[in-house]
Amino acid sequence: MLTIDAISKTFNPGTVDAKLALDHVSLTVEDGDFITIIGANGAGKSTLFNAICGSFITDTGTIWLNDRNITMMAEHKRARYIGRLYQDPMRGTAPDMSIEDNLALAAGKGGWLSMVSRRDKQAFRDRLALLGMGLEDRLKQPVGLLSGGQRQALTLLMATYNPPQVLLLDEHTAALDPATAEKVLALTERIVTENNLACLMITHNMQSALDLGNRTIMMNAGRIIDDISGKKRRKLKVEDLVERFKEAAGQALDTDRMLLGT
Amino acid sequence: MFESFADFLTLGQNALELGLIYGLTALALFLSYSMLNVCDLSTDGCFTLGSVVGAMFIVYGPAWFPDSGLPLWFWSVMSIVAAMLAGSLSGLVTAVLQTRMGVQSLLAGIVVNTALYSVNLAISGNQVRVNMNSTFKKTYETVFTESKALLQDTPFAQQSSLFVALAAVALVILFLSLFLRTRIGLSIRATGSNPDMVRSSSINPAFTTTVGLCISNSITALSGCLLAQHQKVHDINIGIGVVTVALASLLIGGVFLRRGPIAVRALLVVVGAFIFRMVYAVALRLNMPTNMLRAVSAVIVVLTISVPHFINAGKRLHRRRQANRERGQAVRADH
Numbered sequence: 001m002l003t004i005d006a007i008s009k010t011f012n013p014g015t016v017d018a019k020l021a022l023d024h025v026s027l028t029v030e031d032g033d034f035i036t037i038i039g040a041n042g043a044g045k046s047t048l049f050n051a052i053c054g055s056f057i058t059d060t061g062t063i064w065l066n067d068r069n070i071t072m073m074a075e076h077k078r079a080r081y082i083g084r085l086y087q088d089p090m091r092g093t094a095p096d097m098s099i100e101d102n103l104a105l106a107a108g109k110g111g112w113l114s115m116v117s118r119r120d121k122q123a124f125r126d127r128l129a130l131l132g133m134g135l136e137d138r139l140k141q142p143v144g145l146l147s148g149g150q151r152q153a154l155t156l157l158m159a160t161y162n163p164p165q166v167l168l169l170d171e172h173t174a175a176l177d178p179a180t181a182e183k184v185l186a187l188t189e190r191i192v193t194e195n196n197l198a199c200l201m202i203t204h205n206m207q208s209a210l211d212l213g214n215r216t217i218m219m220n221a222g223r224i225i226d227d228i229s230g231k232k233r234r235k236l237k238v239e240d241l242v243e244r245f246k247e248a249a250g251q252a253l254d255t256d257r258m259l260l261g262t
Numbered sequence: 263m264f265e266s267f268a269d270f271l272t273l274g275q276n277a278l279e280l281g282l283i284y285g286l287t288a289l290a291l292f293l294s295y296s297m298l299n300v301c302d303l304s305t306d307g308c309f310t311l312g313s314v315v316g317a318m319f320i321v322y323g324p325a326w327f328p329d330s331g332l333p334l335w336f337w338s339v340m341s342i343v344a345a346m347l348a349g350s351l352s353g354l355v356t357a358v359l360q361t362r363m364g365v366q367s368l369l370a371g372i373v374v375n376t377a378l379y380s381v382n383l384a385i386s387g388n389q390v391r392v393n394m395n396s397t398f399k400k401t402y403e404t405v406f407t408e409s410k411a412l413l414q415d416t417p418f419a420q421q422s423s424l425f426v427a428l429a430a431v432a433l434v435i436l437f438l439s440l441f442l443r444t445r446i447g448l449s450i451r452a453t454g455s456n457p458d459m460v461r462s463s464s465i466n467p468a469f470t471t472t473v474g475l476c477i478s479n480s481i482t483a484l485s486g487c488l489l490a491q492h493q494k495v496h497d498i499n500i501g502i503g504v505v506t507v508a509l510a511s512l513l514i515g516g517v518f519l520r521r522g523p524i525a526v527r528a529l530l531v532v533v534g535a536f537i538f539r540m541v542y543a544v545a546l547r548l549n550m551p552t553n554m555l556r557a558v559s560a561v562i563v564v565l566t567i568s569v570p571h572f573i574n575a576g577k578r579l580h581r582r583r584q585a586n587r588e589r590g591q592a593v594r595a596d597h
Contacts, residue, residue, distance in 0.1 A: 080464040092462070094455035101448050105463045112446040142521060159462070 002029040002166050002198055007051055007061030008222075021047040022058070023222035029166065034192055034199045034213030038206065038241070040249075044222040045202045049168045052200075054078045065165055083159030083197075085152070085172035092155030095144030099135060099154065100124060102143055106158035127157055131187065149180030153187060160191050167192060169201040185212070206238045216241075220249040275424060277543045281511075281536030282427035283492060286485035287504055288511035288535045289434050292528055294478040295512065297442065298471060299454030300360075303371030303505060305482055307378025308352045310501035312345040312483025314382045317392040317496035319344050320402050334403040342405065342487055349483025352378060353475040361468035382498060392496040404491035423492060430488060431532055434481055439525035441477075450474040503556040510559045511535035513566035538562065 009022040021044050029035060037045050051058050054075040062071045070078050085092060093102050103124045104116045121139065128136040131153045135146075143151060152172060160167065169188065173181035189212065192199045203209050209216050215229040216236075225248040228236065287309060294302040323337035352374060359370035386392050394402045410422040418425065441447045452460045453470040460467045486504075490496040515534030519527060542555060550558075 074466070076461045076464055076466045079462045084462060091456070091458055094452040094459050096455040097448070097451055101451070102459075104445070105448050105452055105459070105465075108445070108463055108465075110445060113444045115443050115445075 001031055001064075001066055002027075002052070003064040004028070004052070005062045005064070007058040007063065009047060009051060009056065009058050013059075021222050022051060024061070025222070025224055026061075027217070027224060029198045029200065031165075031198050032196045033215060034189075035201070035215045035217060036209040036213045037200060037202045037217050037219060038204070038209050038245075039219035043219040045219050046170055047222070048219070049084065049170055049200070049202070052166070052168060053082055053084055081165045082168060083164035083166070084168040085155055085159055085170065087171040087174045089148040089151040089155065089175060092158065093143045093151055096142060098140050098142055099128070099146075100139040102154065103127075103158060103161065106161045108162065127161070128154075131157060132183075147180075149176045149184060152176060152180075152184055156184065156187060156191065160195065160197070163195040163197060165198065167197045167199040169199065171202050171204060174204065206241055210236055210238065210241065218245055218248060220245075220251075225249055273543050273547070274540070275421070277539040278536055279423050279427050279492065280489075281539035282424075282431045282532060283485060283488045284504070284507060284539065285431055285511060285532035285535030286434060286488070287482050287508040288515070288531045289431070289438065289528055290478040290481035290485065291505075291508045291512050292531050293438065293450075293474060293481070295509070296516075296527075297451050297454050298474040298478075300367055300471065300475065301371070302353075302356065302475065302478065303368060304352060304356045304374040304378065304479070305371075305505035305508065306501040306503065307375040307382065308349050308479045308482045308501075309486035309489075309504045310382045310498065311352055311378055311385075312349050312486030313490035313496045313500045314385050314392065314498075315348045315483070316341040316345040316487030317394055317490050318385060320394050320404055320491065321392055334401070335408050338403050338405050338408055338491075341491070342484065345483045345487035346480040349486075350476040350480040352483070353477070353479025354472065356479070357472035357475040361471050379498075386496070386498070390498050392490075393494070394491060394496070395494045404494070405488070406491055427488065427492075430484065434484075435525060435528045435532070438528050439523070442524050446470065446473060503559060506556065506563055507538065507559045508535070510562040510566065511538050513563060514538060517566065 004025060004027045006024045006026050007022055008020070008024050011017075011019045011021055023044075025044070025048060037048075039045050050056060052063060054070070054073060054077075057072060062069060064070070065078075065081055068081075070081075094105075100116060100121065104120065107120065107124075109120070124139060125136040128139075133150055133153060135150060135154065143154065146154065152175075156172070172188075173184050176184060185208065188199075188201075191197075199213070201212065203212075210233070214233075215227070216233060217224050217228075218226040226244055228244075287305065291302070291305065294300050319337055319341035323340060324332070324334060356370050356374045359365040359373065360367045365373065383390075394404055396402050396407075405426050406423050409426045410419070413419050413422045413425070442451060449460055449463070449465045449470045450473065452463070453467045453474070457467045460470060482504075486501060490500060493500075511534040512531050513534070514537055515527070515531035518530050518533075538559070542558065545554075545558065546552065
C-alpha cells in the first residue's frame with residue numbers, strides 16, 4: 001500500500017519562475033488498485049511520479065510504502081520497491097548491451113561477482129516468451145536493435161521481473177503505434193493482475209483511462225481535483241469525464257489530443 | 263630503411279613490447295572510456311604514479327627492511343602490487359570528486375592529474391629520474407631481469423621481455439572479459455550506456471563509477487610501472503601524452519569492430535596499440551624527429567574520430583551534386 005500524505009513541491013522557489021508543481025497532494029493506493037491519472041499538460045502528473053520515485057525530495061509531506069517511510073530514501077534504494085516506465089521507450093534499457101545482460105541487471109540476483117548461469121538464461125527465455133514477440137531467440141542481440149514497442153515490452157518485463165510493490169506507468173504506450181500500444185497495454189494489465197500490484201498509470205487517452213483499472217483521478221495545477229471509482233466510474237462516458245473536468249478545474253480540458261490520441 | 267631482416271625483427275619486437283605495455287593503458291581506457299563513458303584525464307599522472315611507485319620499490323625496497331632477508335624478486339613483485347594499489351587509490355580520488363563532490367567528470371581528471379605531478383615528485387623524494395640500471399656496485403631486479411634470468415638458457419632468451427608484456431596483457435584481457443560479465447561489470451557497462459536504468463535496477467551509479475575508475479586506474483599504473491622497468495628508468499615526464507596515445511590505440515582498435523565479444527574487442531585495442539607503435543617506429547626510421555611522437559598521436563586521434571565524419575559529409579556532398587545535376591537535366595528537358 002502506498003500512502004502519500006500532503007506532499008508539495010515548488011520548483012525555482014523565490015524566483016519569478018517559481019512554480020508550485022505539487023500542492024499538498026494526498027493519495028492512498030491499495031494493493032491491487034489500478035489507478036489511471038488524467039490531466040492537462042503541466043498538471044503535475046509526472047512530477048507526482050518523480051516525487052514517489054525520489055527524483056527529488058518533496059518540500060512537505062510524507063510518503064509511506066507498506067509501513068516504511070520512504071520520504072527521504074535515495075532514488076536507487078526506492079527502486080527496489082517501485083517499478084517505472086516512461087513514455088520514451090529508450091529510457092528503460094541500456095542500448096549497447098544485449099537483451100540477456102539487460103535482464104540480468106533487472107533480475108539483480110546473486111552477489112556483485114555472480115554471472116548469468118544457464119538456469120538464469122532459461123528463466124529469461126521463459127519470461128521473454130510470454131511477450132509473444134520472438135525476443136526469446138534474440139538473447140545475445142543488443143537492445144538498441146529492437147523496435148520501440150519491443151523495447152517498451154522488454155522494459156515492462158524488466159520493471160516487473162522482481163514484482164515491485166508499486167508500478168508507475170507514465171504514458172508508456174504514447175510513443176507506440178496503435179497495434180503495439182494495444183499489445184503492451186494488454187500485457188501491462190496481465191502482469192499487474194497476476195502480481196496483484198498497486199499501479200498508477202498516466203494517460204492522455206480518456207477512453208483507456210476509463211477502460212483500464214478500477215479508479216481514475218484527475219489532476220490540475222498540482223492538485224487532485226477528482227477521484228472516481230466503483231459504480232459511478234463504470235457508468236461514466238468520455239463526455240462525462242470531460243464535463244466533470246470542466247466543473248472541477250473551472251476550465252476546459254485540452255480535449256483534442258485526449259480524445260484522438262492513443 | 264632496414265639494414266637486414268634481423269634488424270626489422272628487432273624493430274618489430276621492440277614495437278610489439280612497447281605496444282603491449284602501452285596497450286595496457288589503452289585497455290584501462292577501454293574500461294573507463296568505452297564502457298563507463300568517462301574520459302579519465304588523470305591517466306597521464308596515474309601512469310607516472312605507477313612508474314614512480316614501482317621504481318621506488320625496486321630501488322629502495324630492499325633498504326627499507328635490510329634485515330628481513332627477503333629476496334630481490336620479492337621486491338619486483340611488490341613493485342607491481344604497490345603500483346596497482348597506488349593507481350586504484352588515484353582512481354578512487356578521481357571518482358569521489360566526480361560522484362560525491364560535484365566536480366565535473368573532465369575537471370576531476372584534470373585536477374587529479376595536476377596534483378599527481380607533485381605527488382609523484384614527493385614519492386621519489388624530488389628526484390626527476392630514478393635509475394633501475396644495475397651497476398657494479400648494486401644490482402636491481404625488475405620483473406624483466408627476473409624473466410631474463412629465468413629464460414637464460416632456453417631458446418626464448420631473446421624474447422624474455424616480450425613474455426612479461428604478453429603475460430600482463432593476457433591476464434588483464436582475461437580479467438576484463440570475465441569481470442565485465444559479472445553483475446558489477448554489467449552495472450558498469452550500463453552506467454556508461456544508460457545511468458537511469460542503473461538507478462532503476464537499485465544500483466547506485468556513483469558506486470559503479472567508483473569501482474570502474476579504481477580498476478581502470480590500477481591497470482594504467484601497471485602499464486606505467488612496466489614501462490619504467492622495461493626502460494630501466496623512471497622519469498617524471500614518462501606519462502606526458504599517454505592519454506592521447508592510448509586513446510589513439512583504442513580508436514584504431516575500434517575501427518575493426520564496434521560490437522562483439524568483450525575479449526575480442528579488448529584484443530583489438532591492444533592490436534591498435536601495436537599498430538600505433540609500428541607506425542611510429544617506421545616513422546622514426548624515416549628520420550622523423552623523436553619529439554614528434556605526441557603530435558603524431560594527437561593527429562591520429564583527430565583523424566580516427568573525424569574521418570568517419572568526413573566520409574558522411576562526402577556522401578552528402580555527392581548526393582547534393584547528383585540532385586543538382588538531375589534538376590539541371592529536368593530544366594533542360596523543359597526547354
